[in-house]
Amino acid sequence: MSHTAHIPSHRKPRRSATKVALRAGVAGGVLSTLAVAAAAGTANAAEPVTETIEMPTLTADLSAQIAHSADVTQQAADSYESRAEQDAAASKAAKQAKEDQAQAEKKAEAKRKAEAAAKKKAEQERASRSAERTNLTTQSGGGSSASSSDSVAPPASGSVGSVISFLKSQLGDAYVMGASGPNAWDCSSLVQAAFKQAGVDLPRVSQDQSTMGTEVGTSNLQVGDILYWGGKGSAYHVGVYIGNGQYLDAANPSKGVVIQDLSGYPASGAVRVL
Template identity: 90%
Template sequence: MSHTAHIPSHRKPRRSATKVALRAGVAGGVLSTLAVAAAAGTANAAEPVSETIEMPTLTTDLSAQIAQSADATQQAADTYESRAERDAAASKAAKQAKEDLAKAEKKAEAERKAAAAAKKKAEQERASRSTERTTLSTQSAPGSGSSTASDSVAPASGSVGAVIGFLKAQLGDAYVMGASGPNAWDCSSLVQAAFKQAGVDLPRVSQDQSTMGTEVGTSNLQVGDILYWGGKGSAYHVGVYIGNGQYLDAANPSKGVVIQDLSGYPASGAVRVL
């Protein structure tokens, strides 16, 4: 044994041939890769670069979402259009309602004025009729026929006067059942024709004439009241009160149109139409 065998050597251990060969191979591979990359880089630098972008494929779910979005957009547009139409209709209806209200108010005002004028006219006519009746009741002339009382003289004008004047003009005419003038009458046709002179349209028959106007008592008669004999609504004869307890009527075939005294043939009732 050498006398230096126990002293550690300071020399680096030798690398094995296998490790050296492996490292050489790795280094060579790296250098080769770098060379290839450099060559590729040079080639790429010489040619333009083009990039292809792949568009996504429309799947069933995506198509459904697009359709739903389109439907929602259409519904929103329809909603806005419908709302605009409703607003326009509401505005038009409000304008029309305002116009109708103005027309109704104008019509109501006209009707109120017409009613007031009619009321005033009616009051004036009632006052005139009252004056006429007073005049007729206080004026008298000699009677004729079977009458035992004096006859009232009718004034030249006025509604009641027109009725009485017409009746007196028919004195002496014949009585014929169903006749309506000008020279022959029955009781109801004479009364109907007389009141037509005052603008009053009466029914043709005595039964209906007894239901017209206002019922008055026979103790409170005024000139121009219609007298009836029999029940109200079933009267069989009519005449007209002319004042002083007398009435004028188309009595019967034997008398014709005459003036008679109520005391000899009291009426069942009376109605007032003037």
């Protein structure tokens, strides 16, 4: 045994692997701590930058405000445009109404002139009929006729005279289909009313009136005979013979109750009820 074996060695003892690893781990932890701290420090140092990054949020709000302002502006523009369209439409309607009124006034003036002319013409025709009535009255009183049979005196009762007198009193009255007097007639209602003055009740329509009494030829007419146009039983018009080749009837809407000449409108047949 060496005599120095009991003397502790002055060499630095070797470090064991475990200690070396432990120390390395501690050193690594320290370094990690330092790295974390450094990162934290860096993060803290970057905080002002983070606050600057928040600016896009402010920019987005500003964009929203701008967009809202644009919407409001567009709405205002649309409102102005709509108002302008309404004003234009109102102006157009007012112009059209003015034109329509002018046209209506023009038509009304033309109508007034036409009515005045028609009234004047009617007065002239009435005056002419009055003259004809006076002439016919004179002729009837003298017993003039278109044929020898017209000279036959009316019945003693004077029934034919009352028929003719009634008919002449209606000269100038209007013709209205379906009317029955006292100022407007159609052909058959006038004949019916005239013969009622003589106590004779005739049917209302011309077809039936053409079948009454005794059939007589148009060449053998007598004052008071009923003239008809069309077939017997299907006549479309009637009048009354008043002598001198003339008859009195409610002719049509344009003529009214008038005296006409048989030569211009020959009858189809005639019947005698008195």
